[in-house]
Amino acid sequence: MTEVSVAKVDAAATGDLVVLKNVDKHFGALHVLQDIDLTITRGEVVVVIGPSGSGKSTLCRTINRLETIDSGTITIDGKPLPQEGKELARLRADVGMVFQSFNLFAHKTVLENVMLGQIKVRKADKKKAEEKARSLLDRVGVASQAEKYPAQLSGGQQQRVAIARALAMDPKVMLFDEPTSALDPEMINEVLEVMQQLARDGMTMIVVTHEMGFARSAANRVVFMADGKIVEEAVPDQFFSNPRSDRAKDFLSKIL
Ligand code: ADP
Ligand code: MG
Numbered sequence: 001m002t003e004v005s006v007a008k009v010d011a012a013a014t015g016d017l018v019v020l021k022n023v024d025k026h027f028g029a030l031h032v033l034q035d036i037d038l039t040i041t042r043g044e045v046v047v048v049i050g051p052s053g054s055g056k057s058t059l060c061r062t063i064n065r066l067e068t069i070d071s072g073t074i075t076i077d078g079k080p081l082p083q084e085g086k087e088l089a090r091l092r093a094d095v096g097m098v099f100q101s102f103n104l105f106a107h108k109t110v111l112e113n114v115m116l117g118q119i120k121v122r123k124a125d126k127k128k129a130e131e132k133a134r135s136l137l138d139r140v141g142v143a144s145q146a147e148k149y150p151a152q153l154s155g156g157q158q159q160r161v162a163i164a165r166a167l168a169m170d171p172k173v174m175l176f177d178e179p180t181s182a183l184d185p186e187m188i189n190e191v192l193e194v195m196q197q198l199a200r201d202g203m204t205m206i207v208v209t210h211e212m213g214f215a216r217s218a219a220n221r222v223v224f225m226a227d228g229k230i231v232e233e234a235v236p237d238q239f240f241s242n243p244r245s246d247r248a249k250d251f252l253s254k255i256l
Contacts, residue, residue: 016078017042017204018063018173023072025058032058034228036072040173045205047215047236050225051251056208059225060177063206064095077172093121096166100178102158104150104165110137111146114165122169129168136164140194156187160194173204180211210255216240224248 018040025033032055040046048056061067063074065081065088074081076095082088104113114133118124124132137143140160142153150158159179166174176195180188192214199205199218209215215222215236222239224232226247232239240256243249 015042016040017044017076018206019073019075020063021073023062023074024070025062025067026070032228033062033069036230038223038230040204040206042204043202044220045199045203045207045218046221046223047219048206048208048223048225049210049212049215049251050231054225055228056225057177060097060175060206060208063173063175064092064097089121093117093169094172096169096171096174098159098162098166098174098176098179100181102150102155102162102182104158104161106150108149109146110142110148110150110153110161113150113161114168117165118168132168133164136167137161139167140164141190154187155183156190159183159187159191163191163194163198167198173206174198176205176207176209178208178210180209212240212256224251226251 016039018038020036020038023033023036024031036059048059050056058067062069063076076091082091105116108116111130111133114136115126115129118129118132119126134143134146137146140163142157142160142164145153145157145161150161153161179195180191183191188211192211195205195207195214196218207214207219219236222234222236223230224239224243224245224247232243232245232248239248240252243252
């Protein structure tokens with residue numbers, strides 16, 4: 001584990017990429033994020049786990065500003081999150097996100113889905129965008145599906161296209177919010193394998209998942225959330241074999 005993380009950190013410029021400090025957020029009376037401090041280093045893979053309703057999705061959504069925060073600060077690559085406009089669009093491109101539900105554009109082909117953001121946000125020309133899209137579709141194993149529409153693909157293929165689409169923007173960090181939860185079991189591994197490869201390639205990743213095998217093999221660190229708080233953080237081996245908090249022990253006893 002240590003070897004992997006050292007190699008990854010050396011491979012890129014070192015430094016903190018995503019930094020949350022004293023982040024608080026409420027939904028009405030619900031204190032959904034409570035004084036969250038979290039730093040993700042370049043090249044690091046952080047798996048976020050915790051019971052349903054603990055705030056994992058909200059945490060992800062604040063990082064690319066799909067949700068605002070009440071107080072605290074979030075910086076990406078040293079810059080505070082922009083509030084709106086072009087700056088915000090660029091930030092969203094820097095922070096790739098893959099959700100549980102397949103959120104491809106239904107009326108665009110697979111190829112167009114992966115080209116669109118490059119042209120609109122990154123101002124790439126059409127030929128370059130297509131080349132890159134085809135190469136990324138190849139990388140995630142769906143090159144032969146390029147001319148199809150999302151509905152013609154399996155869930156696992158659609159999720160891999162969603163990953164390719166996010167990667168097309170050259171994101172600094174990738175957020176995955178339960179990317180395999182809505183998949184039929186036989187499709188889970190094909191998506192996890194793409195994510196494993198991405199991790200090996202040195203991508204900085206924040207992954208909310210219940211796939212503990214992935215957490216054990218790909219994560220540099222596990223962050224355990226409950227009731228809007230980060231309760232525990234540890235390297236996977238330590239977390240799974242020797243959780244410190246009662247909340248984590250209880251959670252692990254239910255899922256392992
Ligand atoms: P998790 O992803 O860990 O299951 P979420 O971040 O989705 O948790 O939700 C945390 C809590 O916030 C839950 O109680 C949920 O019902 C609530 N919540 C999430 N989004 C909203 C919203 N837009 N408005 C009000 N409550 C919300
Ligand atoms: Mg969630």
